[in-house]
Amino acid sequence: MTSNNFLGRTVAVINDLTLDERRHLYSKAKELKEAMIRKDRALLNKFKINDEYFGMRRAFLEDSTRTKGSFTSAMEFLNVNEHDFDVDHSSINKSESYFDSINTLVGYDDDVFVIRSKLEGVCRYLEEKTYDLGYLHTLDKPAFVNAGDGKHEHPTQEILDGYTFLEDNHWDYSHLHIALIGDLFHGRTIHSKVDGLKIFHNVKVDLIAPNEIALQDYYVKRMEENGFEIRTFESIEEYLDQKDISKQWYFTRPQLERMGEKVLAKQDELRKGITASVEFLRHLEDDTHFYHPLPRHKEHPTLPTELDGYSVNGWTRQSKNGKLTRIVLLGAIAGVPYICDDFEGQSLEKKVYEDNFIEPLIVENSGVKNYKQGVRPLKNGVVIDHISRGSTPQEI
Ligand code: NCD
Numbered sequence: 001m002t003s004n005n006f007l008g009r010t011v012a013v014i015n016d017l018t019l020d021e022r023r024h025l026y027s028k029a030k031e032l033k034e035a036m037i038r039k040d041r042a043l044l045n046k047f048k049i050n051d052e053y054f055g056m057r058r059a060f061l062e063d064s065t066r067t068k069g070s071f072t073s074a075m076e077f078l079n080v081n082e083h084d085f086d087v088d089h090s091s092i093n094k095s096e097s098y099f100d101s102i103n104t105l106v107g108y109d110d111d112v113f114v115i116r117s118k119l120e121g122v123c124r125y126l127e128e129k130t131y132d133l134g135y136l137h138t139l140d141k142p143a144f145v146n147a148g149d150g151k152h153e154h155p156t157q158e159i160l161d162g163y164t165f166l167e168d169n170h171w172d173y174s175h176l177h178i179a180l181i182g183d184l185f186h187g188r189t190i191h192s193k194v195d196g197l198k199i200f201h202n203v204k205v206d207l208i209a210p211n212e213i214a215l216q217d218y219y220v221k222r223m224e225e226n227g228f229e230i231r232t233f234e235s236i237e238e239y240l241d242q243k244d245i246s247k248q249w250y251f252t253r254p255q256l257e258r259m260g261e262k263v264l265a266k267q268d269e270l271r272k273g274i275t276a277s278v279e280f281l282r283h284l285e286d287d288t289h290f291y292h293p294l295p296r297h298k299e300h301p302t303l304p305t306e307l308d309g310y311s312v313n314g315w316t317r318q319s320k321n322g323k324l325t326r327i328v329l330l331g332a333i334a335g336v337p338y339i340c341d342d343f344e345g346q347s348l349e350k351k352v353y354e355d356n357f358i359e360p361l362i363v364e365n366s367g368v369k370n371y372k373q374g375v376r377p378l379k380n381g382v383v384i385d386h387i388s389r390g391s392t393p394q395e396i
Contacts, residue, residue, distance in 0.1 A: 004340040005347040006332035008111075008139040012123035012146045014155040014196045020345025022159070022199055023173070028339050029163055029321075029328045030171070036324065046338035047331055049078040053137040054334055055110035059085035059102065060147065061092070061117040066294060067147050067157070070322035071114050077327050078334070081109075098122060099129060106130050106142050112333055114145045120152040143333050151186045151258055157293050158192035160325040162199055164318040165248060168289050169200075176200035179245075181208040181236065182252035182274045182302055184215035186259065189293045190252055194219050195226065203228040206246055208239050210270050212263050213254065235273030240283050247285050248314075251276065251292040251303050268300075275302045281312060289314035 011017060017025070028047075035043040056075050060068050075082035085105060092101055098119060103126075105113070115123055123144035130142055148154045165176060176197060184190045184207060197203050205228050207215050214232070223230055233239040251274070254267055263270070276290060292303050292315040307313060331339045 004335055005343060006340050007335040008141065008143050009333055010123055010127040010144045011155050012127065012144065013153045014158045014192045018346045018348055019199055021347060024343045024345065025328050025332060026163055026166060029325045032324050032328060047327060047336060049080050049331060049334045049336055052081055054080040056080050056082045056112045056330065057085055057105060057110040059113055059115045061087050062148065064116055066319050066322055067116065070326050071147065073323050074326040074330055078330060102126055103130055109137060110142060111137060111139045112143045112145065112330060114147050116147040118150045120150040122149055138334065148188055151188050153192045154188040155192050156326060156329060157189045158196035159329060160318060160322045161291065162196055163321050163325050164291060164314060168248065168314065173200055175202040177204040177246045179206040179208055179249045181249060183213045183254045184209045185213040186255035187252040190215065191219060194222050198226055206231050206233060206239065208233045208236060208274065210234050210273050212266060212270060240280065245284065247288045249290045251290060253296055253302060271300055271302060276304060276307060278306060281310065288312055291315055291318050294319060
């Protein structure tokens with residue numbers, strides 16, 4: 001292993017990798033895929049870590065099939081000491097904090113942690129707070145890779161999505177015209193696109209979602225600041241009613257588990273405007289591709305399974321691309337020379353943290369209340385309740 005820019009890097013958000021770094025990883029992933037197709041073992045071996053002392057642990061505190069499966073498969077390929085954090089039988093169930101649990105595991109020689117959690121910002125927090133142990137096998141301090149944190153970000157999904165768009169764009173970085181469809185409000189894969197799509201030089205984004213699950217204004221604003229051209233539509237029908245239709249459509253599932261009760265009650269109605277059908281294909285160019293991070297609902301998929309057999313299916317390849325892009329990312333963090341050594345371009349400055357991640361505020365006691373039902377008063381802490389799209393702040 002050599003010392004390099006990628007070594008030991010935490011990837012909490014997609015912007016933790018510069019555009020040059022992302023483009024470099026894409027070119028390596030392309031090379032890896034071609035080597036896999038040719039079964040070129042000599043070249044494949046150059047991508048491996050092959051080190052029984054290099055520890056990687058998956059900590060999935062939310063359900064997952066593809067992300068966890070592809071990370072497992074990537075770690076096996078890399079040939080490291082890989083294992084799982086057994087969430088169901090961990091002390092988290094005895095009310096231990098994530099920090100205590102993860103920090104304990106850091107002491108057991110894990111260099112890299114891949115974490116999925118409802119706790120937004122958890123990887124950044126751990127990056128700041130974990131100790132420099134000075135005796136990990138390769139890294140001085142563990143690296144954290146965000147595999148999805150609440151509705152915040154999903155940077156490794158962004159890497160594989162970008163890779164798949166590039167394949168269909170014939171590796172042309174000059175432009176992208178994409179339609180983002182579905183639950184843009186709760187979908188973390190969408191939120192990572194705000195900065196993720198910057199790898200393309202000219203970006204046009206069509207946002208298609210009913211108002212209740214439309215993309216937050218601050219994300220739209222940031223896309224505009226990034227130079228993207230933005231158009232908004234409330235349904236696919238409305239989108240198809242005009243002439244400038246994208247050839248790349250990215251669907252996301254209504255994130256039922258993250259919805260407030262008012263939006264959840266409208267789910268059937270909301271689904272109508274964001275569900276694809278074979279019918280649509282006659283409006284589209286032959287080389288149009290649909291994508292979806294998956295999973296899709298088995299009874300109410302917004303991407304019907306009958307579309308699987310059509311050439312519009314980009315989601316199966318997208319899911320497979322998850323393994324190779326994760327091999328390259330983890331390999332880079334471990335400092336594999338073949339992945340890192342020929343990097344040229346801009347990298348990030350080493351971070352120095354000064355601010356506290358959580359700033360405790362003193363809350364004035366507003367007097368005794370008589371609660372017959374509902375949320376109980378907390379003796380310590382803050383309850384933020386009734387937050388759902390559809391109500392004004394005053395109503396909340
Ligand atoms: C996504 C996720 O978990 O955010 N799926 C994935 O990682 N493959 C999208 C989703 O759950 O809808």
